[in-house]
Each structure stands twice: as C-alpha cells, then as structure tokens.
Amino acid sequence: MANVKNPREAYTRGVPVDLARLETLVDARFLSLIEREQIHDLRSRGESMRAIARALGRSPSTISRELCRNTATTVGYLPYAAHRLAASRRPRQRTRKLECRRGLRSYVEGKLRKRWSPEQISNRLVKDFPDDQRMRVSTETIYQAIYIQSRGALKREIAAAMRRGRTTRKPRRDPAQRTSRFVDPMISITERPAEADDRAIPGHWEGDLIVGTMSRSAIGTLVERSSRFVTLVHLHHDHTAETVRDGLVKTVAQLPATLRRSLTWDQGAEMSGHVSFRVATDMDVYFCDPASPWQRGSNENTNGLLRQYFPKATDLSRHTPDELQQVAAELNARPRKSLGWDTPAERLRALLEPS
Structure with a gap:
C-alpha cells in the first residue's frame, strides 16, 4: 500500500494487499467476505438497504457505509474489491508515546528501576507534572512497552525489575473455560426441574457452608426452597469433602422421602463427593454457575x-x-414476609399435609 493516499486506488491501480490480512477474520463486528457477497447479490436484485440489513442481521447504517466507502469501480459494488479496500484500511501505523517522548520515557525507566509499579508511575506523573499534559501515560501503555519487545519497548532488564519478575505477560484465564474442581461431571442448575424453580413442590433444597475463623471450622446449612425451612449440619473438626458428604447424608436421612428431591450447591470443593452423596440419598445435586450466589x-x-x-x-x-x-428451630418459628407472615415450620407442615 506504499505511496497510495486513497485506498480506492489499491484496486484500480492494482497495488497488492497482504493476503494474510485480507483473509484474516478480525471480529464478528466487521463485515466478512461472505457478507459482502450477499450484499452484492441482494443489491443486484434491487433490494433496499434496510432489506439487506435485515437479511444479514446488521444495522442499515452499516450497509449504507459499506456501499458508500467500498464501491471502487464504475460498474458498482463488487464484493472482492470492497473486501480489499476494507483490508487496506485496517492497519494504522502510529508512533507509540514512550518511543517519541524522551522525557516521559526517561521518567518511566527511572521509576521502573526503583521497583515502582506501572500504576504508581502513571498516577504519580499527575502529581509531579500537574501542568504538563505531555507527561501522561496510562498503566496499560507502560505494560505494553515492557512486554512487547518487537515494537521498540523498554529494555529487557527493565522488565526483569518488575515486582513479579516476569519478562512476558501472564495470560488471563477465560472464566468461561474454567477447569472443573471435580473429577465427576457436575449437573448444571440449568438442568434443574421446573418444579424446583417455581417452589410449588417441597423437597428441593439449597445448601452451603458458613465458615469460622481462619476457615478452620464450618457449619452446613440447608434451606428448603418452598417453605424456607432450615436444617443445620454439624461438622466435627473440619469441612473436607468427606466430612461434608457424611454430614449431609446423615442429616438428609432424617427427612421423609417426600422432602428428598434435589440439592443445589455452589461449586465449592467441599461438594466434590456429590456423586456418592447422590447414591446414598437418591437426591440429584445441581451446581450454580461460578460467582452466582443469587442462584x-x-x-x-x-x-x-x-x-x-x-x-x-x-x-x-x-x-x-x-x-x-435449637438455632434452626428458632429460625423455623420466625414469621417471614416472603411466606405471607407464616413461619417456615407452618408452611412446610401445610405443604406436607394431604389436601
């Protein structure tokens, strides 16, 4: 694309465009070559911009801009020519702030050598140079200058002086790709029966632990969804998976069969014995999504x-x-607004009595 000021000339003058860039799918926000072919076909049939937009699931303004910006020939809109034009505009060459501003670069380098963090440097610049807007740099820009060596970044020894001692950036794990804590596969809460969601039928429970000081002790809590009836599980000296499983099995065994339908828990490691619990109690266990206590x-x-x-x-x-x-009995005898001021004990008794 050298010496071509107008991207439209890339097609008309035959200037080549990098094929790798041309074929790269950048993001679903951008029109693909297939979509441009659809635009050409629908436009050839005389379809309006709004009709094309509906067919592609795009905004009419997207179609309008595409036809305006990427029609490069006298014969009208051509999909391959349009795609080449769009690809030619994709790269944006610019000089990075820490490469062109020597004073700012020297300041950042000096503070990094003193073991300052990029966040400390970025915020301290405002105090040290309150009237000089050129002495400003974001935390992310400093990190990029440290870790992206191929783009004129800070010296490698500066990266080694970072607090964590890393010379490359640590990738962050996508929450959607979490590694399961359990060997046995979990059943998601999305598969829980509808009768548990609408609270119409008793016997569906929610469970968790309340933990004591230094996480050394815990009490298991079970709440029946329809009546808010509370049952507490005594855990002797720890809350390992085996202790929690045995405590739950012992507690659930005291319930009538009609109250043993399902249990919903979070993804805490203490429920890694959920399969053996299900076998012992004949209760399905459903797990909430990560970081979703409202479930x-x-x-x-x-x-x-x-x-x-x-x-x-x-x-x-x-x-x-x-x-x-005794504590559970006191809670179960307390009237609740969500129950129309009935107590959980009264509501559970009414649900269990034959009509």
Missing part, C-alpha cells in the same frame, strides 16, 4: 440470618448438634 438466594439470605447466632471470625466447632438444632 441460591434463599440459602444466602438464611446464612445472613445465621450470622446473628454464629458471628464471623469465631470458632464454629464449639457448637454442639443440640445447639444447632
């Missing part, structure tokens, strides 16, 4: 109420099973 809102609300009895940063192992049962 078991009844349990979250109950855990907040329980903190009145079991404050944070206390040793929860000192509470006996009888004490846990």
Whole structure:
C-alpha cells in the first residue's frame, strides 16, 4: 500500500494487499467476505438497504457505509474489491508515546528501576507534572512497552525489575473455560426441574457452608426452597469433602422421602463427593454457575440470618448438634414476609399435609 493516499486506488491501480490480512477474520463486528457477497447479490436484485440489513442481521447504517466507502469501480459494488479496500484500511501505523517522548520515557525507566509499579508511575506523573499534559501515560501503555519487545519497548532488564519478575505477560484465564474442581461431571442448575424453580413442590433444597475463623471450622446449612425451612449440619473438626458428604447424608436421612428431591450447591470443593452423596440419598445435586450466589438466594439470605447466632471470625466447632438444632428451630418459628407472615415450620407442615 506504499505511496497510495486513497485506498480506492489499491484496486484500480492494482497495488497488492497482504493476503494474510485480507483473509484474516478480525471480529464478528466487521463485515466478512461472505457478507459482502450477499450484499452484492441482494443489491443486484434491487433490494433496499434496510432489506439487506435485515437479511444479514446488521444495522442499515452499516450497509449504507459499506456501499458508500467500498464501491471502487464504475460498474458498482463488487464484493472482492470492497473486501480489499476494507483490508487496506485496517492497519494504522502510529508512533507509540514512550518511543517519541524522551522525557516521559526517561521518567518511566527511572521509576521502573526503583521497583515502582506501572500504576504508581502513571498516577504519580499527575502529581509531579500537574501542568504538563505531555507527561501522561496510562498503566496499560507502560505494560505494553515492557512486554512487547518487537515494537521498540523498554529494555529487557527493565522488565526483569518488575515486582513479579516476569519478562512476558501472564495470560488471563477465560472464566468461561474454567477447569472443573471435580473429577465427576457436575449437573448444571440449568438442568434443574421446573418444579424446583417455581417452589410449588417441597423437597428441593439449597445448601452451603458458613465458615469460622481462619476457615478452620464450618457449619452446613440447608434451606428448603418452598417453605424456607432450615436444617443445620454439624461438622466435627473440619469441612473436607468427606466430612461434608457424611454430614449431609446423615442429616438428609432424617427427612421423609417426600422432602428428598434435589440439592443445589455452589461449586465449592467441599461438594466434590456429590456423586456418592447422590447414591446414598437418591437426591440429584445441581451446581450454580461460578460467582452466582443469587442462584441460591434463599440459602444466602438464611446464612445472613445465621450470622446473628454464629458471628464471623469465631470458632464454629464449639457448637454442639443440640445447639444447632435449637438455632434452626428458632429460625423455623420466625414469621417471614416472603411466606405471607407464616413461619417456615407452618408452611412446610401445610405443604406436607394431604389436601
């Protein structure tokens, strides 16, 4: 594209465009070659811009701009010519801030050698040079200058002086590609039966742990979704997967069969024994999405109420099973607004009584 001021001349004068750039799919936001072929075909049939936009699932303004900017020949809009024009405009050569501003570069280099973080440098510039807008650089720009060596970045020894000692950027894991904590596959909450979602049928529970000081002790909490009935699980000295599983099995075994339908839990490692729990109790276990506590809102609300009895940063192992049962009984006898001021015990009793 050298010596071509107008990108349209790339087609008319035969200037070549990098094929790799031409064939690269940048992002779904940008029109692809296939879409440009569709635009050409629909336009040839006399379709309006709005009709073309509907067919492609695009905005009419996108189609209008495409036809205006990338019609390069006298015979009208051609998809391959349009795609070449779009690809020719893609690269934007510019000089990076830390390459062209020597004073700013020297300041950044000096502070990096003193073990300052890029964030500290970026914010301190405002204090040290309040009236000089040229002495400004973002945290991300400094990081890019450190790690992208091929683009005239800071010296490699500067990168080695970084607090973490890395010379390359650490990739961040996509939350959608999380590694499962469990060997056995989990059943997602999206597969939970509809009867559990509408709270019409009792027997669907939400569970979690409330943890004591230094995460050394815990109490298991179970809440029935229809009635908000609370059951507490005594965990002796730890909350490993085996201890939690055995405590849940023992607690659930005391419930009538009609109240053993399903259990919803978060993706905590303490439920890695969910398969053996299901075998022992005949209750399916469903897991919430990562970082989605609202998917078991009844349990979250109950855990907040329980903190009145079991404050944070206390040793929860000192509470006996009888004490846990007494606290659960007190909560189950407390009227709830969500139940029309019935108590959980009253609501559960009404659900279990034959009509």
